[in-house]
Amino acid sequence: MQPIVRARHLQKHFPGFTAVKDVSFDIPRGQCFGFLGPNGAGKTTTLRMLLGLSPSTGGELTLFDLDIRSHARDIRRRIGVVPQQDNLDPDFTVRENLQIYASYFAIPASEVKSRITSLLEFAALSDRADAKTNHLSGGMQRRLTIARALINDPELVILDEPTTGLDPQARHVIWAKLNELRERGKTLILTSHYMEEAERLCDELVIMDHGEILDQGTPAELIRRHVEPEVIEIRGMLSDSREIEQLCRVEHIGRSHYCYTHNPRPLLDHLQHQHELVFLHRPAGLEDVFLNLTGRALRDI
Known part of the structure; x- marks a missing residue:
């Protein structure tokens, strides 16, 4: 057709x-x-x-x-x-x-x-x-x-x-x-x-x-095609992000941190002991693709 x-x-x-x-x-x-x-x-x-x-x-x-x-x-x-x-x-x-x-x-x-x-x-x-x-x-x-x-x-x-x-x-x-x-x-x-x-x-x-x-x-x-299947959003100040970055791909936006991974368990286990942080575990979605392809910078047009 x-x-x-x-x-x-x-x-x-x-x-x-x-x-x-x-x-x-x-x-x-x-x-x-x-x-x-x-x-x-x-x-x-x-x-x-x-x-x-x-x-x-x-x-x-x-x-x-x-x-x-x-x-x-x-x-x-x-x-x-x-x-x-x-x-x-x-x-x-x-x-x-x-x-x-x-x-x-x-x-x-x-x-x-x-x-x-x-x-x-x-x-x-x-x-x-x-x-x-x-x-x-x-x-x-x-x-x-x-x-x-x-x-x-x-x-x-x-x-x-x-x-x-x-x-x-x-x-x-x-x-x-x-x-x-x-x-x-x-x-x-x-x-x-x-x-x-x-x-x-x-x-x-x-x-x-x-x-x-x-x-x-x-x-x-x-x-x-464009993002890992699991996302963990973290809110709060990270004292040292290197350990988290070894476990997944991370994008930092101020005090928010977006962690993309195929295997979330190691990161979730790590976060259980970080009581000063708030985190959310969710599947990746189209918004993650959109931001990955077009960036997170503001567009004041």
């Missing part, structure tokens, strides 16, 4: 810097594909090129087997977009926000009502259909933004940090809704700074930095 998105040697140059450098990837149909990277990595620029909002400087980009340069309008009709910031109209009700958005796609009036009813049920907002959007909680507004992105029954849904700023309950509800979309056969493209979110939702992902793809694979593959 042809991928729904195909990028080959994609580039985007701006005066004075290159935002995306020779990037290639395929996005299979019916999967959730993630773009991870620190601020300034090139994720947003790549999404803007996917949507035809920013023309590429070089390379090839096709969606639905159509070239984005000559078929941008046709492509956008088949895409739903969940922006990073909710941009719902506060002067209209939940239902009216969906009705107005439906008008942009020239959906027949005979279909609009049934689509809105179905989307309100999907977003668990049927009982708030006549409420103004500024009376909704953050989680409700986010669910409405996702429902709005589905009004044209898109084949591809692009979600830019869909759960940023939400509490854990709202985040888990949205994760369940996104998994439901994937089970329905929708293809999802996700950007996120929540590594747990990417690990839960993505079938495959790329990690970007400085406009380049550092690696690509499933979350499990990336974890196996």
Whole structure:
């Protein structure tokens, strides 16, 4: 089956810097594909090129087997977009926000009502259909933004940090809704700074930095390739780190120490006698991969 998105040697140059450098990837149909990277990595620029909002400087980009340069309008009709910031109209009700958005796609009036009813049920907002959007909680507004992105029954849904700023309950509800979309056969493209979110939702992902793809694979593959399977986090001042460094690979961040190992037992035995230290033993995750590949330095961009 042809991928729904195909990028080959994609580039985007701006005066004075290159935002995306020779990037290639395929996005299979019916999967959730993630773009991870620190601020300034090139994720947003790549999404803007996917949507035809920013023309590429070089390379090839096709969606639905159509070239984005000559078929941008046709492509956008088949895409739903969940922006990073909710941009719902506060002067209209939940239902009216969906009705107005439906008008942009020239959906027949005979279909609009049934689509809105179905989307309100999907977003668990049927009982708030006549409420103004500024009376909704953050989680409700986010669910409405996702429902709005589905009004044209898109084949591809692009979600830019869909759960940023939400509490854990709202985040888990949205994760369940996104998994439901994937089970329905929708293809999802996700950007996120929540590594747990990417690990839960993505079938495959790329990690970007400085406009380049550092690696690509499933979350499990990336974890196996780049970090040891066990992590022990230590909090406190180490009087002498040399003994610990002989037992595992250690990254020091102030008074925090991240110990990566295949065999945690010797280090755990050692720490049992260090009563001034607090430690946590956990399996390695995608966040460890992300930090290993992109570094721990702040990115104030």
